[in-house]
Amino acid sequence: MKPTREQIRRAYIDACYQEIEALKPGNVHRFADGHRMNAGQFFESAQVSSHAVSDPALSTGQRILAAVTATRNKIGTNTNLGILLLCVPLAKAAETGDPDLQASVTTTLEKLGIDDARDVFSAIVLAQPGGLGSAPKHDVSIEPEVSLLEAMREAADRDMIARQYVTGFADIFTGGLKAHKAAVDRDERGMWPAVFIYLHFLSAFPDSHIIRKHGNLVAEKTRQEGERNLRRIEGLTDGKEREKVLLAFDVQLKADGINPGTSADLTVATLFALKLNLALHNVEVNA
Template sequence: MTGGLASIRLACTCPADAIRWACVLEATAPKAGNVYPGRDFEDLSYLDFVTAAELAASAFDPRPSSFSHGVLEACGRTAERLGTNVNLGILLLLGPLVQTDAAAGESPLNRAQWRDRVVACLDSLTAEDADRLYAAINVAAPGGMGQSDEMDLSGPPPEDFLAAMRHAVSRDRIAKNYADGFADFFHHVVPLVHQSLIDEGDWMGGLTLAHLRLLAAAPDTLIARKFGEDVAREVQRRARFDHRDGEQREAFDRYLRTGTLDRQGQSSRINPGTTADLIAAAVYVLLREAV
């Protein structure tokens, strides 16, 4: 185990501990275009992310009967405490992972086992789970999450939550992972984050590098929803530079923070938030999987 994983894994004696560590580590890494210490947004601070991490951990401790309870509870507590959407994407990704992890008890899962059991977890979702997950989405009120002719993720929930996710696949990478049983996450995201930690040899450098590599590999779907596909593709193009060149990294960060016009014609920073959410979830798996 490299990149400091081993020492932090020892501190993660339960899923709630791993939620705290995964969320705080992701938020602390100096990732381009995101909040981190010393780089707050005007409406969102690093402290907000640390607070949201604790609220998320407490919502899953003790483990709820279904992860949808934990997601809704965490979204509600976060909205009440912070008045903003801090971690909806992270919670939707962590939910099935935490339920699968907790159900394994004292026997850590390897990556293949985890993927198979996440698929079973998603397949077991009920109409009541859909109600709770839709309620969580409405509490968080994510911009552009899913207006479409076939399905509106902010509207009345269907009985089949995965059906709604399948309709949102083209607009949201988190929905894509629900629809494909987290195949993208386990086959691409987790290995890339793990390899980046190995390549850098430390948490902060590794997660920062992973963020850039993911942005260079595929458009961030939060950017695409807020600004359009052309901007998302331009961010992907600009992310394809020498990631070890500090000046180029700073220039890329400035470009994202300077922003452009969103779909409503208002100037806004370009926040690659979905990519950050995927990293937080990958860190959770790396902290809890069998080694």
């Protein structure tokens, strides 16, 4: 089934909302603000960016730039650059109606050109993400000379979002969706499937955002702490006890200025992919 633009837009908003409702240690969520941002800003960002994300008249790069511009004009800070870099290709791929969403994403990524790179570079400069510095090749402050896919390939060994572009979003379609399925199979409900997606990414890889701001050692230490907390809450059945554990971890990370932003971005993209798959297979999107 080929989803409508409104179905894609709603799936995107729902994925963003579901992620911000989940207790994600170190990141912004409805339980606690952080890093000079609050949950309300993320809810607004989802709404104002949704129109560009789902606009079939725009290219991938144009959608990302338009969505970042709309967010910047409304919120005044970067709340969703990573989310948009991941979700826009998913939205564009879903428009084809191909039930194999990952194959369609791969095709979408392969078609990215130098114009997409130009628009995305402009979006990155406009968003001013934390920890962004110069790069030896394909610096975003310089006019691009290669396609967006080639630029992402150059950064893939140091950035998890760039890595998705060159692997066909493999970490989302395997790791993220697998973590969600495992949680659902355990009868996790409410926010918990999203929490377990987040903790999967936090514990599986050193978070790229942490690496950019604090370095590899801090990122690896955070990954190890994420893994310990994941195992701990897996062993608990009481939701309030789980919340206490995660909130303590949350306070610790925020006190140190550590924000696993890439893990959160990958969580949104996983939830969006899940909802798009449901739409593509004619299943109620909110199921």
